[in-house]
Amino acid sequence: MKSLPTDLTAADVIPARTLLGLGPRDQDIGNLHQLQLAPLRGRGSLRLAMGIGMALVAFLTMLHHVALPVAGGWLAGSLLFSLWSYSRFRNLPLGDPKLPGSAEYRMCNRHALYSALLWGLPFWLQGLAPGVDHILSMWTIAVLMMLTLAIVAHSVPLACALFIMPVSLSAAAALGLAGAPEIAAVTLVAGILLSAFCVRFAQIHIRSRRAEETLHEKSETVSLLLREFEETSADWLWQTDSNRRLVHVSPRLAYALGGTAEGLEGIPLLQALSGDAWETGLFPKSLHDMAERMKRRESFSNLIVPVSIDGRPRWWELSASPRLDESGRFLGFRGVGSDVTEQRATAEQIARMARFDNLTGLPNRLSLNEDLARALTRAIEAKSRCALLMIDLDRFKAVNDTLGHPVGDKLLAQVAARLKGLMERGMTCGRLGGDEFAVVLHNLSSPAVAEDLAQRIIATISRPYVVDNHQLFVGASVGYAIGPTDGATVETLTRNADLALYKSKDRGGNVVAAYVASLHAQAEERRVMEQELRGALERGEFELYYQPVVTAADGTLNGFEALIRWTNHKLGNVSPGRFIPIAEDARLISPIGEWVLRTACHEAMKWPSNLKVAVNVSADQLTDPSFASVVVSALAQSGLSPQRLEIEVTESVFLRDGGGAAQLLDQLIGLGIRLSLDDFGTGYSSLGYLRKTQFSTIKVDRSFVVGAAKGSIESIAIIRAVVALADSLGMSTTAEGAETELEVETLRSFGCSNIQGYYYGRPMPASDVLTLFRRPDDVAIAAA
Template sequence: MRQVIGLQASGDFDYGRVHGRQYAMVTERSGTRIVLHSFAALVTYWICRDSVPQTILLALAATLAFAVGYAFFLDRRLSDAEERFFSLAEMKQHALGACFKGLTWAIGLGVLAFSGAGDKLALLWAVAGFLILSSSVSRYSAPLSAICFALMVSAGGLVASLAAFNYPLALVVLATGTFACFGVIETARTSLGARIAELAMQEKSETVSMLLREFEDGQADWLWQIDVKRRLRSVSPRLAFAMGREIADVEGKSFLQLISGDGWKTGQFPASLHDLADRLKGRESFSGLVVKALVNGQVRWWEMSGTPMFDEDGKWLGFRGVGSDVTTQRESSEKIEYLARYDTLTQLPNRLQVNESLAEALAYAEQWRTRCALLMIDLDRFKAVNDSLGHLIGDQMLAQVAGRLKPLMDEGELCGRLGGDEFAVIIRDAADRRRVDTLAKAIISALSAPYHVNNHVLYVGASVGSAIGPRDGRKVEELLRNADLALYAAKDEGGGTHCEYEPSLHSVAEERRVLEIALRSALERNEFELHYQPVVDANTEEVVSFEALIRWNSAEHGFVSPAKFIPLAEDTRLIVPIGTWVMQEACREAARHWPDHVKVNINVSPEQLIEPDFAGTVVRALSHSGLDPKRLEIEVTESIFMRDADIARKALEQCMALGCSVALDDFGTGYSSLGYLRKLKFTTIKVDRLFVQGAAQSSPESLAIIRAVVAMADSLGMTTTAEGVENEDEADLIRRLGCNKIQGYHFGRPMPVDDVRKIFSRGGRRKSA
């Protein structure tokens, strides 16, 4: 109550703002109070004109005029109370003015009662009560001043009544003053409560207006409102800007028609506009609805929220809501989604989308009791393109591969890139098994045609492995694995073919896995041994060298063919430690037990040559064994030039600088190019047994190739070795063709080290049995 009256400030609410508005109302009624006091003074003068001397009445009138004038001055000072902070001190100062005015009337009642108007005291109190009542009504907004005035006047009337022994009047006076004070307090409480609520609503309104202004000033946010006929109303500048039009052009127009473009005439609306229309028709609130709008011929994406409007009687008035242009975010999301599902180089679906599409195809096959198919495609000899011409050329070639694959796809078929040079094709409905084989052959044919990339003409082939779902796998992982096994089988057949998955391929893969595990521990278990095959002089048949050939006698698998474990070792890079062991063992054997004129030939894999310290491996083998470098001949195949050719050539040049010789094995059967002979000074060219056997059967081509190789080697200062000579006739033929050295079963099969030593113990000269 003390806070309502103005005797105490509040820590929870700014009562200064509330009282300021209330006291500002006092100024508005200040003239009315002058009129009321003037009227009361005239009535009092009329009551006392005959009983009280005129001098007293004039003195009282002058004093009252001064008090009322001073109160009027205080009231006028409060005109700006609403616009500034109004303190408790100002309330108390205003109350003092009211006290002075009330004290003037209180003293006047006493003076009049003792000056001859005692019998008219009741009438005088009626006038005073009228003033108390009018003050309570007109100054309830200044409760402290109204209470002070009422208490002063009541105190004067009470003293005068008691002095005149008029006790009933005294009770009336006391009751009037008490009820007047309580009335002022209650009226002030109600008024202040209403004022507080008004201020709270004003603050909320200002806050909402501020937020709306900030919202409207945003770059892509706007307000929208439509009536019951879905026509725009109260169009904001931001909405007009978002629609690319002036406010007058869109006010009152159909909202859906404006954002549907040509679809309004054709009736072909985006699904999002249908959804928006359904929400508006159903009078449903919605939030975060993304709508595809056509604005000035451009597609824009708007995120909209809206709520229906109703009047007090529940009548629907339309919709209002907020919207935001999210085109940039939408395009960014679509780009991210595209990058997540498509290969940026070939623009084909990537592994993620291929896996998802394959899962859908398997589900479709299960549901409709049909079949789907997966084709795995791998480019043959693509690695050679990358290694020789660089990845930029390789990437351009992959883009051309994608361009050739896309036209081959029919409806229900998807082509994607799994990574590197590996692609996949999914046939959703493979009920026609012939389609799988037809498509595979078409792919091989299309990808085997020459490629023209940056003035280069490139040739690669393709191998295809296929698996049928759900026969060959009910899960994505199973079908991928089995198609990959079929592809591996196609690669094993030399590439350029299509292989279908068979259950036996899985057993082969399992055998390969188990064999790999055993191979990793073969060195530790000392399961490897070296056999040596002699190489003889073509004319004297004297042994000039032995080729070291590794053999594996596994404790788990028994004797394992080199044709089986050597490719496995190269794929797993186990060939590097195995090759190091062969180098050390062969050099040690030759240095300790062979004559000084006999060389040792050691085959080296491309995987070994690209090792940074291959030359160091050769140096350590020579130094530890004490073998003369001139007695070591390293044999390589043409495949070394198809992978990191510069590194391989540098490693071989370092070995030749040590004094070692280098032989080119299997010449003419691989990626033959006379450029290899220009890049590296080989010591020996080995003619493959394929040509030797062909020459023995009088094949003109084989005979011509051998003669050409011999003539070329002679002109380049190289020797030639013929491989695969199995009888005397073949040996004589090779001599006539001009080969320098011969290797084959006719002069000896690969033999254990003990048999080699026996040869040298019998004089170091060996002829065919």
């Protein structure tokens, strides 16, 4: 950055001519303009508000003396100028030390002059014979404007003077013509004094800024020298005599030991370092090692020893060599030392961070693996057992998505505290990451102990939590493996415990699962299925079946639900319940879902125009921002009307998403597509979903249909409540899984709108659907 002239010190005052930019052109003024402009940075809004406010005040005052059109014209001009000036200065790099600032400086002066010309007009709006009262009113407002400008822009005195003096001259001239020469003189003197004040204030400001820069440069220089000194010099020197007593104690060493140089002279070094332990003789091992080396007259380097200073533990790093005279006689030791307490604390903190979880304070994955390795080694040597429990929280993601990660982190801390409270001797719990925890059991007496601990963990974690005034509920799934029976290495035992955890999650969560050998076969089957799924689309192995949906009142066919089927050359016919979860985990569901959507729309175009097609959509598809464009493309390519397409979603969509899915569904509704809420009442139902998203249909799960037909009071109540809710919200209801005449009649009696199930037809391929429309009764399906 270019500096001010070197012949000027921070205490010197810059001449007014230089400050006003009126000095010789060849004078080096360095970064003066930037120092002047820097205070204006970020004050554009203040200047705009000041200009508009004062213009409005002046306008209201003018109305007593000036015609409204004239006053209004001046007000309009003032407001336009204020806005124009604000727009010109808004993005300027005022005070940027990397730029000269001359152009911005001249621009400030020009705008000040323009503003002065504008504010000099009100004194003449009554003509060449203005009234004194009007002029004095305008002068009062102008003085307030000048004072405000002097405060806001005092660092640019030329701009202040270019505003103050023309306005003052205009007011003085008007007062002179109005017959008030004395007041005119006062006005002119006031303008001159205020301009001089701005110059003086600017000199003080620039001197202060230059002093700050000089101080900053000196501080940086001193800091650089201190850093160089600390990097190249020891903290202190020390010496001992042949009896290992301190001699020639320096003030720095005395200060470090918390005493005086005279008081420490002749004191044994070990006594000075050990503090109260000198009386008991219970020295730390490192001090014993140092004493032995000094006794053997051996050199030592970078030896870290604990030191007690006034009862406070510290850590010193000491190095020393024996001192010998010309004849080789031992004189003692001379060495250097430094206090490394902070560095050691930092190193310990880093080591702790590498082995412990910052959020919960529990051991992390690395520390748990080491502890499991020790447990396995002891179990193998003692022919005993150990165990590894893997814990995964249920419904935790819903907490993160709905209440945010800070609440989720606090919940994890409470879970960790509960787990820690369950630990007994021979147990170690830790956090693996995310919402996964683990427990290592040493010297396990029987697998029943691991089973019992897992059950207690689930019961403890499942109790309600209160976080930031929210009552929260989460569960836990636990899988465990016994070592070395289920694995003699950390990797094997961890993998098998993880397989058991997957089994627990597959069973719905909140249960305990032990590792069994068959889990490997299931994992292998899952791996093969995922591998085959990756090429299923290219091989054309998928096919869509369609199940009829009829009107409950008269059995009239009103649409079909598209259901995917997969036939693989290795695996045969694979049910959707098996391969859909794998496709979701493998991130394959989006391309498969897109194929289903396009195929269903294409096939539906071959049906009568009054029939709809319903397509199930997964949560992963709805979190894809491009899904809406895929739907539009499928409709456009097939020619299907949006009103004939119904998208079916489950409530899990809202639990897994923070709001993006709801927005995407609103886009689909805007296209005219119908939405259906599937499996309502079987999961974490919330009326908020129905309030936020305009569903056209609520689907009743088969479990409630079967229960209602058997007279289950709970199922009957749920179906009636869903029907009533749908009716009140202007939605229809579709009951799934009706297989008997009794179930159909029951659903009709409850007022369900539509029925779907084997009673009216099983899922059928597209070719069989087309045969329905060739019959005379192509709009109805007779009861089987």
